[in-house]
Structure formats: C-alpha cells, structure tokens
Amino acid sequence: MEDTCHVCGEPLDEIYPVSCISCGSRVHFRTAVSAENDCCRILTQLSLCGLAFICNTCDQHTTSP
Ligand SMILES: [Zn+2]
C-alpha cells in the first residue's frame, strides 16, 4: 500500500506519517531533519489528550485570511 504526502507529494514509506487534524490527510513529520522543511507542524490543544498536527496546506489557510 503506497501513500503519498498531501503536502510534498513524496511517498510516505520510511518516514513516520501523521494525520492532519484539519483535513485528515497523511503528511510527513520529520522535525528531526529540519523544522523548516517539515510538511506539518505540531499543534498543542488542551482539548486533546496528546499532540495534534496540522499540515502546511491547512496551516497557510488558517494563518492567511
Ligand atoms: Zn511531505
């Protein structure tokens, strides 16, 4: 089963994929490499028990009116 990242379009095979809390798409989470090149970022929400992620696509929609 092959999946591709919703943000960069590269395969999600060896990198641990996470699901965007907004659109549900699976994206890379590779903050260990470079936060600037990451396909998503961590959201911390008190209503959730744990970490949530938002993909760069949704992040841009929410930050720019
Ligand atoms: Zn990606």
Ligand SMILES: [Zn+2]
């Ligand atoms: Zn998203």
